[in-house]
Amino acid sequence: MANSNLPRRIIKETQRLLSEPAPGISASPSEDNMRYFNVMILGPTQSPYEGGVFKLELFLPEEYPMAAPKVRFLTKIYHPNIDKLGRICLDILKDKWSPALQIRTVLLSIQALLSAPNPDDPLSDNIAKHWKTNEAEAVETAKEWTRLYASGA
């Protein structure tokens, strides 16, 4: 299917992701669709997500790299910029995409987003509100969700 005529760029990116993975990040292509990646991101230390293992899916559309990859959290996560469907509010996945970015840089950006939630630009209004009114409590909830849903089991 989509594997025929896979652009060399995607092949190279895949090889490099497998041979030199970024710390705390793994991404491997699906066997039946080389444009679909199973991703795991470890919760960054000193964040409410520390200790969690977060699964994501990443898909490279036909236009890639002229268009951004599509990325979504599969693991439930309590984060003001991630909604309950796992969609991520991150500029480089939308209007700030550049073809110089890669799968690796996208995943590093998502990892950084976990370290720096931005409730001023929310995707989940409720969570953002929680974050802004009582950050300590919101962080506790995020930790709790990490234990409940992202414990790596």
Add this chain to the structure above:
Amino acid sequence: MGNAGSSHAHRRRHAPHGGHPPPPVPHPPQPEMTGNRYVFAAATPYPPPYPNPNPPQYYPYSAYYPAPPVPLPAPFDHHHRGAAVPHMDPSLPHPNWGGPRYPCGPVPPPQTAFVEHQKAVTIRNDVNLKKETLRVEPDEDNPGYYLVAFTFDATVAGCITVIFFAKEGADCNLTSTKEDLGTVTVSFEKGLGQKFRQPAGTGINFSMFEESELLKMGDVGEVYPLAVKAEASSIGDNGSGSEKATQGAGINSQITQAIFEKKDEGEYHVRVVKQILWVNNMRYELQEIYGIGNSVDSDFDGNDPGKECVICLSEPRDTTVLPCRHMCMCSGCAKVLRFQTNRCPICRQPVERLLEIKVNNTGDENGNGNGSSVENES
């Protein structure tokens, strides 16, 4: 001596041809491309006046072309680079790579303006002052005086002139605006990596001048506290294009203009502001191209992230985006890109022109290898 072009031109690129236009990529710079900075003396010949239908509003246009034979007070200076972020959006980028967010709203339609795609013409520079080596050293014989010193490469013999408070006149002639300060001219033989230091007693005593004069950037008046002119006495043994250059003004030269900077210890240091080439009666401004240092090394193996096109990750980079001067793409991907977006992949500034530069690595052993070929303009 057209050399490089043909083999690349026919390769098939793998960049996808998307049926759907992607969202435009707005501006904020990314922390990318920290590779070597490399001064490349290639430039296009002065084009017919203003071929670009959309001259930039935030940059004087002449900066990207060699100025015409009549010297202009070239208004571009490197330090405005960061300020050249497009005018439409004053909200500036987060410096934080992972941090920036977008307001989750509709994405504006893409705009793909006409972008000119040119090939570089390589011009030859017989004498090159290595600008990072330019400095002042105390004159042991004359306490309080400082001497200008630097390292340079010369493929022909010639002479070097040091001028303080130099004003640039017609045909790149430099004159000192201080009558009591003589200019110093020293001749040299050809050779690479030569060390220059002006003769003792001809230096500058900083205490004799107002600090503001020493620190001042050459403005429209174009007086620089320090200028060094390196002239080639002849056009070189192989004499390409020398017939036209019989007049005095035809002597090829390189001018380095600098200001002094006062460091914390109170000592003055030299900072190069601009380098100008005067070749065959044309004035060119030298500008750095970001990323070229990675692409001119030979033995491109197609698998080094520092040398490859950022889009296909396969071909060597040979195309520079103007005006931002990011050399980041192969010509094939550049051609695809310009139908998709008008933003530089590296910094997201609008693309006005694409300049294809083939570096000739097969030059002779005398240090002339940095290109003597001329590509035809497309």
